[in-house]
Amino acid sequence: MSMAALRRLLLLAYTALVFAFIFAPIVSTIVFSFNADRFPSLPWGGFSLQWYEAIFADATIQRGLTNSLVVAGATCIIATFLGFSAAYVDYRYRFLGKSVYLALAALPPTVPVVILGVALLTFEGRVGLSGTLQGIIVGHVVLSTPFAMALVRMRLADLDPDIERAAWNLGASPWATMFGVIVPFCLPAILAALFLTAAVSFDEFMIAWFVSGVNETLPVRVLAMLQGQVSPRINAIGAIVFGVSITLIVLAQLLLGRLSGRAARRKG
């Protein structure tokens, strides 16, 4: 075997190991969610859907899932709207303090979520939002808007400033230009932002844990269950949460991949 082939083989093996390390816990969660045995041990006790049946029969889990979906749905719409607006302001206008504006807009994900959670808890306690779904939505919007803004900004960076003026020149008012040119141009980024912010919200634990009170989201419910007992039902929930999140993120990636592919073709 030549050196080059050996090196290639080692590299492949190394890469496979890294992926195995990352995905082993997830894969084992999914595998054991279908295990008939009470305890996650090998050999497998046989295929079963009983844990899925159990979680769908459990009212607290159902409520948690509903809450999570409501929060993720509301968060993704509000965060994408705000992120788009913030990105458009950055694209369209020059003003004093713009770098401060951008820094502030990008700040929330850099704050440790524990701090963000505590801060939201005290603040929302004062304005009467704590313990409500709206309270969780506010927290998730704060956390995920910067991601939406980053995606839309990336897209707008590819928009020739003449195009907006060309629309005006052809008789389109600024509003008509917004909905006839800017939004359609940004649509792939807007969809990606919707999926990504939904995924961020659906997974988020810390803020939800601080703020949710009795309105637990799914991740909060899972932790509560774990504290009581180790049940294979956790595996089933984990598999579902993973499935939803990975779907959203893959969708977002596909949209973005199409975008960057097109940009590369245009430059080439």
Next chain:
Amino acid sequence: MATPMIELDRVAKHYGGQAAVADVSFTIDKGEFIALMGPSGCGKTTTLRMIAGLDQPSSGEIRLWGRRLNEDAPWERDAPLVWQSYALFPFLSVRKNVEFGLKQRRLPAPERRKKAEEWMERLGIAGFAERGIDQLSGGQRQRVALARALALEPEMLLLDEPLSALDPHLRVRMQSELVRLHRELGITFICVTHSHSEAFAMADRVVIMNEGRIQQIGAPREIHRRAANRFVAEFVGGNNLFTGTARVEANGAIALESPVGTVHAPAPSEGGPASGTTATLVVPADRIELASAGTGTGNEVTARVVTVEFVGTTVTVFLETEGGGELRAQRSLHEIENTPLAVGQPVVARWSPSQGFFLPG
């Protein structure tokens, strides 16, 4: 006097402390093909953008049929622009691009479609109406940009360097097509270009600008034969400029002691140079003939060939006199077939005195 279609009245545009357009006044009549020409940074594009409403004049007034236009928003004006970058909508098909302006006017879909079809047909792009913009060549994009603007059936069309992004062979074709469209449509064309050959080939009148000011306005022939100042004479190219001391002769003609020797030209009808003053004589290069021997009449300068440049069927011959004076002659290829033009060879450059003119003092 009838109201001109477009009037620019002492228009200026400042960016910060910089004047992009310092003080510009001119009028455009209905149906004219006007070229705004000048080197980059001369203010020609800013002037065009002010007509479109994309830039606001800092002072002065722009009028359309006598009505002040300054405060009209760009979307309220009927002045579609063909952009240098085309600025087509990348997420729309060719058809939707052409329909865009009509849609803004709330034209019902069937009429919109019919009009778009008509203009796509006219500009030869009907064959790829459903294609996306990124599947088109540069020349096709240019046609989409034209169709998109003309579908509005405006009374004026603004063009910003419409040919600069095209390949040379396409450029010539598009140039004659623009002239044809202008003639057929009878609407006003205002075209910005830095190329004097484009401007002179297409426009009825050319506005030459430099450093935010108009240097000369006139028909191409007029500008070529009577440049208003040194900038214009040099910018339009193809001119010899001889600067020297003037002497008024007995018959009223003027003799100029120039670096190429003593040359003669008729005195201008007014404001000619006085004896002993410095004057500049312009002799278009295409008016200078080359011969192997002089005839003793007109202006004759003996000089050596320095370079011979072939551009298509035109030949530019650069010459240098004994005294170091430089001049150039532009002839078509067939005219000099029999004149030997080896580098270093002495030839006689000759032109009739009436072909030269003095720049206004």
